[in-house]
Amino acid sequence: MAWWHTVLIFFLFCSDCASGQITYSIPEEMEKGSRIGNIAHDLGLDLKRLKSGKSRIFSSDSAGYVELNKENGLLLIKEKIDRESLCAKMTPCALHLQMILENPMELYSVTVEITDINDNAPNFQKNEMRFEISESALIGARFVLGEAVDPDVGINGHKSYSLKPTDNFVLDKHVDAGKIVEMVLQKPLDREKQATIDLSLTAFDGGEPQLSGTIHIHITVVDANDNAPIFNQKVYKATIPENAIKGTKLITVSASDADEASNSHVTYVISEAMDRSVADSFLVNEQSGEVTLNGHIDYEKSNIYQLVIQARDQGGFSDTCKLIIDVLDINDNKPSIDVLSMSTSILEESKPNTVVAMLKVNDLDSGANGQVRCMINDNIPFTITSPSNNFFSLLTNQELDREREAEYNITVTCSDEGVPSLSSSTSLRLHISDVNDNAPVFERNNYQAYVVENNTPGLSIFTVKASDADSNQNARVSYILEETTVNGHPVSSYVSISADSGVIDAVRSFDYEQLKDFHFRVRAQDGGSPPLSSTVTVKITVQDQNDNAPQVLYPVQTGGSVVAEIVPRSADVGYLVTKVVAVDVDSGQNAWLSYKLQKATDRALFEVGAQNGEIRTVRQVTDKDAVKQKLTVVVEDNGQPSRSAVVNINVAVADTFPEVLSEFTDFTHTKQYNDDLTFYLVLALAAVSFLFITTVVVIISVKIYRWRQLRIFYKSNLPVIPYYPPGYADTGVTGTLPHMYNYDGCMTTASRKSDCKYSTLGGQSVLVMDFKDSMPQRINENNFLDNDNSPELVRAFSIYMVALIILYFFHFIVCTAYPIYTWFTGILCLSQASSGIKSGYTLHGVPTHRRAHTHSL
Secondary structure (H helix, E strand, O other), X not given: OHHHHOOOOOOOEOOOHHHOEEEEEEEOOOOOOOEEEEHHHHHOOOHHHHHHOOOEEEOOOOOOOEEEEOOOOEEEEOOOOOHHHHHOOOOOEEEEEEEEEOOOOEEEEEEEEEEOOOOOOOEOOOOEEEEEEEOOOOOOOEEEEEXXXXXXXXXHOOEEEEEEOOOOEEEOOOXXXXXXXXXXXXXXXXXXXXXXXXXXXXXXXXXXXXXEEEEEEEEEXXXXXXXXXXXXXXXXXXXXXXXXXXXXXXXXXXXXXXXXXXXXXXXXXXXXXXXXXXXXXXXXXXXOOEEEEOOOOOOOOOOEEEEEEEEEOOOOOEEEEEEEEEEEOOOOOOOEEEEEEEOOEEEOOOOOOOEEEEEEEEOOOOHHHHOEEEEEOOOOOEEEEEEEOOEEEEEEOOOOOOOOOOEEEEEEEEEEOOOOOOEEEEEEEEEEEOOOOOOOEEOOOEEEEEEEOOOOOOOEEEEOOEEOOOOHHHHOOEEEEOOOEEXXXXXHHOEEEOOOOOEEEEOOOOOOOOOOEEEEEEEEEOXXXXXXXXXXXXXXXXXXXXXXXXXXXXXXXXOOOOEEEEEOOOOOOOOEEEEOEEEOOOOXXXXXXXXXXXXXXXXXXXXXXXXXXXXXXXXXXXXOOOOEEEEEEEEEEOOOOOOEEEEEEEEEEOOOHHHHHHHHOOHXXXXXXXXXXXXXXXXXXXXXXXXXXXXHHHHHHHHHHHHHHHHHHHOOOOOOOOEOOOOEOOOOOOOOOOOOEEEEEEEOOOOOOEEEEEEOOOOOOOOEEEEOOHHHHHHHHHOHHHOOOOHHHHHHHHHHHHHHHHHHHHHHHHHHHHHHHHHHHHHHHHHHHHHOOEEEEEXXXXXXXXXXXXXXX
């Protein structure tokens, strides 16, 4: 039997290359590590693919027999295979395996057919058989010897029998399909000659080498009984469902004996030659021949049973029949689900029809009871298909969205076609991996925030918030201030934003009067690659504070002349004297102004409108009322705390202009004005005098210096030094000396005379000068002590006198013209007042009234 250890018998065929099926054939009992085949070569796969695809062998019932070597792609024997223990009598006997690859998922079906070798000898259930045969047994009487059991199949399981010695008995040569061996009497027995007979029955199989098994037969010859029982049928058939309970009746067999009395009494037994595991599953009633179920039968283990029932009479004669029991399949097995491969996570951008999992579903039942269909729970973006028998693939059927569903619990339910249908289910959990496909979204379409003016720099104004439906880094939002300008300045000089929290802070203090509101945009950007972003507009409104006091526009307060409103003594009650016009640059209630009369010369004569600021008379003007009336009006806003401004108004109650002049002309003011003018005039005169004296001193100092230089040179006792100056030539076209000149000078201190000669070369005229009396005369001319009419002094003195005249003339003009101007203006105002003209105007939206008789006195 060792020949097959070194010889590998296999053949390869591919019935459907697209389905990835391959079949090998090997003999049983191969040693561990023996080679089955090169699956990588046979399937056309690269060895690298086996490693990268994490190739593995899967089988629900036979994975322990075969293993895959990923290094060389060989399919090897992992454990020694015994075909008889694996498949019993079933043919063909095969291992059904699946080779699974991942990334991408691939499935290959591998069938390893196990061929039988002659490793089992025929074997009888007992070592000895005993018969009691009447000596009157007729020639041709049959005696059942049973059969030998050989687990091998095919030729290795084919048996032949040999009986020795063959003096009285021979074997029946017509053995039926069940291999039931019968012994036939060929020579009458004689108990008196031979009371016992010993035979040997040997069974041979058809294998190479041939194997055999032997059983000993002991025959006791008894006294005459010349008729044997005979069954009514040689073959009985019965059916029973696999879920039948113990004691269920199958059928009743019957045999008859032509003898009488005790020799015709028949008993029934199951042949001892039967397999005990089968024989013990059934019972036969010895007296009635009724066959009942004695245990549990399973269609999936065996779908047919054969029993040999023997009928015996009292004389030892017997007959046999065969009972064939068909087991009916009942849908008693749920489908079993095995997950071959499963992805725990998948990207949300995966395309439809991406394989998520591969399943194998088995149902041990047969027919419709074993037909399985699988379904998944509704409302999920997956589908399940069956690429081949018992194999199912779970696929995506549309694009996934992690933000809609981050994880799926997929329940796969597999049901058979039986009635009632049985089902089983398994749950698969699939996580959807995130892809940065969502931009941050702000909570609002736009934001509006308020900040009170005069805020502290660094004050937190508002918070913008954006959310990202993605996860992890893809959902980390950063906030960025988009650079724009506000009033010509970058917006970053007004506000800043925290990149992490979205808190907007003020960079500077705001002034409502300069900036009431401004807009800018904030961008929210996620941390994905590439990043996605969105923007939102934020409006900051500066709220007003009462930080500005009212400003009086009318009447205008001057520091010079007196402004007065003239009220004739004939004015009626309610006479409009003037109107105080004021504005407040604040807004809202901070700019609501109210007016009230704080002080007045005669409070009973005037009143001021609290809302409009109009000053009116409240009674008739009398002769006793003073001409000069002074009113103090307070303008107050409505802020908290409130701010105010004070305006002083002079009112003249008179009908003639002289009366007004006599009361309102302020000579002290004119005198003060003249005193100031005189001060500046004296100051200018002092400055001019200082400059004149300084000029005279400088001139005198220069004159003294020159005179001393000449005196020193005149008194010198040095001898006469002849001096010959070089010739000077003027070569320019516009020069003052067109020719070459020579100067000869001779000086002496003895004669106090000097001669100077002027001559030219080459026949030119020569000028000779006599210095006998010229030097003293020149010295006398330069002596300022002897000349009282020095031109520099005269010029300086003249300038000084002109400046004095101009200053005194300017003083006269100003001091004379100003009173004349004041008197002329008063006359003009009085003439306008007599006309009584009134006019109105609007300033900054506030209605005002200006009287034509408002004068400057």
